[in-house]
Amino acid sequence: MPQTTIRARELGELLRSRRERLQPADVGLPTGARRRTRGLRREEVAQLAAISSTYYTYLEQGREMRPSRQVLDSLSAALRLDAAERSHIHELIHGAPPAETPAVVETLSPALVSLVDRLDPCPAYVTGRCWDVLASNRAARALWTDWPARPPEARNLLWWMFTDPGARQVMVDWPAEASALLGRFRTATARHPGDPGFSTLLERLHAASPEVREWWPQHRVVPLSSGTKRLRHPVLGEIELEHVVLQLADNPQQKLVTFTATDQVQDRISSLF
Numbered sequence: 001m002p003q004t005t006i007r008a009r010e011l012g013e014l015l016r017s018r019r020e021r022l023q024p025a026d027v028g029l030p031t032g033a034r035r036r037t038r039g040l041r042r043e044e045v046a047q048l049a050a051i052s053s054t055y056y057t058y059l060e061q062g063r064e065m066r067p068s069r070q071v072l073d074s075l076s077a078a079l080r081l082d083a084a085e086r087s088h089i090h091e092l093i094h095g096a097p098p099a100e101t102p103a104v105v106e107t108l109s110p111a112l113v114s115l116v117d118r119l120d121p122c123p124a125y126v127t128g129r130c131w132d133v134l135a136s137n138r139a140a141r142a143l144w145t146d147w148p149a150r151p152p153e154a155r156n157l158l159w160w161m162f163t164d165p166g167a168r169q170v171m172v173d174w175p176a177e178a179s180a181l182l183g184r185f186r187t188a189t190a191r192h193p194g195d196p197g198f199s200t201l202l203e204r205l206h207a208a209s210p211e212v213r214e215w216w217p218q219h220r221v222v223p224l225s226s227g228t229k230r231l232r233h234p235v236l237g238e239i240e241l242e243h244v245v246l247q248l249a250d251n252p253q254q255k256l257v258t259f260t261a262t263d264q265v266q267d268r269i270s271s272l273f
Contacts, residue, residue, distance in 0.1 A: 004064050007092045012062035014089065018079040019045050019060070026080065026219045027190070048078035069098055080190055083199040106254070108134050115256075121270040122260055123241065129253035130197045131157040131185065140259075142272045143231055143239075144170060158185055158201065162209040172230035172238055182215055183222030190221075224255070235272065239265050 020039035024030060027040070027048060046056040051071060058065060059075075067075075069090060076086040087097040106128040116124045116135045123143055125136035133147045133155050141147060145166060147155050154160065161167045161178050171177045189198045205212040226244045233239065241259040248254045261269070 005062075008064045009062035011089055011092050012060045014085070015045075015056075015060045015075065015079065018081060018085070022080060023219070026221065027078070045075070045078050049074040051075075066093055069094060073098070077190060083196070106132065106134060108254070109250075112248070112256070119258060120273075121266050122258060123269070124256065124258045127157055127255050127257065129188070129192070130201050131181075133157055134254070138273045139269050142269070143233060156201065157181065158205060159208075162205055162212055170231055170233075172232050177229070178211060179215055179220065180222050182212065183220040184224060186216070186219070187221045187223060229259070236265075236268050239268075241265075 019042070022040050024040065024044070027044075029040075029044060042057055042060065043053040046053040049056065049071070051074065055065075056075075059067060072089050072093060073086070075081075076089065081089070090096065090098045108126060112126065113135050116126060116137050119139075120137045121139045123137065123139040125140045125144075125147070126134045128134050136144075136147045145160060145164065150160075154164075158181060161171075161181055167178075168174045185198075185202075189195075189202070192198050202216075206216070224245050224247070227242075229241050229243055231239055231241065239261060241261050243257055243259045246256045246258070248256065260266075
């Protein structure tokens with residue numbers, strides 16, 4: 001049997017197996033009425049990947065076709081393939097993995113850094129695409145942790161939440177906050193298949209946190225949202241803050257998170273510095 005036929009069949013089997021393991025909720029689709037198909041329907045995958053349903057069906061049937069790297073990346077995102085799976089389907093069809101995406105050093109404009117500082121005593125911080133904390137003001141550092149004092153690889157909201165014992169003291173409802181944060185991270189990883197920043201952080205979290213190992217297979221997805229957070233501070237005790245998440249127009253992957261409270265609580269925060 002020709003190698004092209006074998007590789008086409010292997011691709012089809014992989015696509016089908018990954019389609020069957022996903023549920024509509026995993027990809028933001030409504031569950032709808034009772035479904036006869038296990039996992040997603042073929043037409044749903046085609047819609048998510050922006051290709052025709054017939055073309056996707058032919059791929060899953062193992063027909064000898066040569067989808068472009070762009071189509072393979074679209075399928076990787078639609079089926080939530082990890083970095084290894086994405087590389088594998090590229091090698092199957094094109095004989096080589098996709099070119100590595102160069103690591104991008106995230107930077108902030110001086111104006112944004114100045115804005116974060118001027119928001120004191122209202123806590124504020126900016127996170128990057130993988131939830132690295134890129135800037136924080138005095139109030140945020142006093143209530144959460146001193147981000148600049150941490151090693152560069154530890155200046156990450158997820159890493160702090162799941163590996164720093166201090167996070168469980170700061171967050172009054174730590175299980176709910178940690179689970180929701182992981183769900184937001186899962187939502188973001190789907191938009192960046194094969195991104196080494198996401199895959200490396202996820203590997204580190206799996207190695208370091210039993211909660212991540214338990215919760216990640218549950219496929220919880222959570223959108224970005226504003227709301228209320230309850231924090232615990234050794235001097236202030238428990239405080240409640242309202243927060244708003246703003247995505248930057250120049251770089252939507254960066255998020256400015258600001259917090260407000262009653263005048264009395266704000267005055268107490270001011271007394272910390």
